[in-house]
Amino acid sequence: MNSAVRRLFFFFFSFAALTACEDPKDIGLELQDENLIGTEFTDTLTIETGTVFQGDSIPSFRSQPPLLGQYIDPVLGKVRASTITEVTLNGTSLNFGTGARADSLVLTLDYSFKYADTLKAMQVNVHRVTGTFDERTSYFTTTPFAYNSDPVGSKTFLPRIDTETVNGATTKTTRLLKIKLSNELANEFMAQSGLAGLADQAGFKNFFKGLALTVPEDENASIVGLTLSSTNSNLALHYTTADGTARQHNFLLGTDNYFTQLTSDRTGTAVEALQSSGNYAPASETGGDSYVQAGTQLLSRIDFPYLDKLKDLPGNLIINRAELIIPVKAASSSNNLSRPPQLVLYETNSANQFLRDIAGTVRAVQQDGVNPLAASFPALVTSSRKNGIDYYTMNVTSYLQGVMMGMKSNNGLMLGAVTSASNSDRTVTIRPELRPYRAIVTNNEANPVRLLIYYSKLQ
Structure with missing residues (x-):
């Protein structure tokens, strides 16, 4: 039988x-x-x-939350996530005044989700985007997007979300990620004061197409879910006016186009052969x-x-x-x-x-x-x-x-x-x-x- x-x-x-x-x-x-x-x-x-x-293909245009990081699952292999995002001018006809000088350009990122080994520090690299979002294009986790390979900023940090419950109400506090970008880029922003690059959103996109947030190829830590629309997330230009007054302007995140790129590498796993x-x-x-x-x-x-x-x-x-x-x-x-x-x-x-x-x-x-x-x-x-x-x-x-x-x-x-x-x-x-x-x-x-x-x- x-x-x-x-x-x-x-x-x-x-x-x-x-x-x-x-x-x-x-x-x-x-x-x-x-x-x-x-x-x-x-x-x-x-x-x-x-x-x-x-x-x-999985659509990821403006999907929540946009993801960032990389870890190696001992069973299923490597998972890697990057976020591509535009930045919003937050104003019109920006003019910082004659004689103003840039002090720093700082990217602050809030997040509400973490996954894998969050006891390991992760390195985040910030790149300047060279590609342009197209309203006729659908954006998936596998969609490529052009950006400069050399980062304009980098920071190693340990993701942390603290939870506190008082009188039955639970609140979460995030250890914000702050990344100082290059002085050269800060000076480029300042040089656009009063010019077309800071006149309106269209001119700003032409001058600065956005940011690519990535991690190194050999990273093995965690993935975080960003909250780009949080009031804590922004790109802040700190500058000093001609009379010595310290000021800043916050460019916004999460109000324009963004998407997540997500890849995996199952080499050496029980399901390595699953490629097509x-x-x-x-x-x-x-x-x-x-x-x-x-x-x-x-x-x-x-x-x-x-x-x-x-x-x-x-x-x-x-x-x-x-x-x-x-x-x-x-x-x-x-x-x-x-x-x-x-x-x-x-x-x-x-x-x-x-x-x-x-x-x-x-x-x-x-x-x-x-x-x-x-x-x-x-x-x-x-x-x-x-x-x-x-x-x-x-x-x-x-x-x-x-x-x-x-x-x-x-x-x-x-x-x-x-x-x-x-x-x-x-x-x-x-x-x-x-x-x-x-x-x-x-x-x-x-x-x-x-x-x-x-x-x-x-x-």
Whole structure:
């Protein structure tokens, strides 16, 4: 008897028994309600997992937060982020007065997010941009942008965000990053006083196209999420007037164009071979693990190869409720490499592409009770913990009902990190998460991915 036949025989034997290996109440799910009384239960379906590189471009124009830094994940390799930003004049017809002299030009950056080893100092380099933003161009994490290779300023700093709670109100205080730029650039700014370069925003962009914020190629520290629109973030020209008065003018950040560049290098990792869009590594080849990493388009694929066999059972089978249980390795939270706070299950095909509706919206598993063919009510995966084991859980009733009724094909799902926004009409908008959260999904004999199904049969 070959392995495929043995698996199929095991499937029918397990299902005929209709006795799950665990009582659902022991799994940490809130599935017991009056609507499930008298239904039957199984969690013995075979589930296959693996890692996909989904190479669709990720839009990052004005995405929040713009990212900066680099670290080396011991499991998934190097992740690098840079930010390209324009600067806003903050005024018109700027004139600092005859005889004024530049003292310094200082870039101050606020941030609200840090990821990876924030106990290591990181070096930030500031470059002068030579490229120009084009309103006809879409900007993605992979979009190149020209800037001078020699930095006009550099600073090593230790990211720090202090949290204080007083009378139930929590406030965060950031150790601001201040970088003194070159005296030559400060003098260039001062030389434009009263001229076209400081007359209006168009003239200013022609004179000074913006900043590229980068880190050295060999950096291994952390990534921070910048808050360019913070009142603390600016480019300040400090100068002294002819009569000796010290003054400054703040050029603004975050009000014009900016975007994040994000790259990864998986050399030497278990998923090194995932280089082209659609490449797949089964968990059986990566120690039973599969991976989700935001920003780099690594997703965990989940397949139910024998799900259609449910239709072969005697009588008409009705899915009352279905829950997907996805164990997550504890290592996902080590080294300050925390898991994505929000995920969805995308619908896919054999080529590991995102499925889309007629309007081009990416299809994801919908909330319970929603038409399986809808695309505007994606369900968010939630985190839970039981007996020291972390899980992702998701109600997939709508999806399974769609498959059983022939409304959907059983082509598999892909677990990916997202950010979400609820709209006034109760629809939910999702977009790929850029912050490089990652999770390690396990699917082995000790901790398998499971599909809990409550069903009824009409004879």
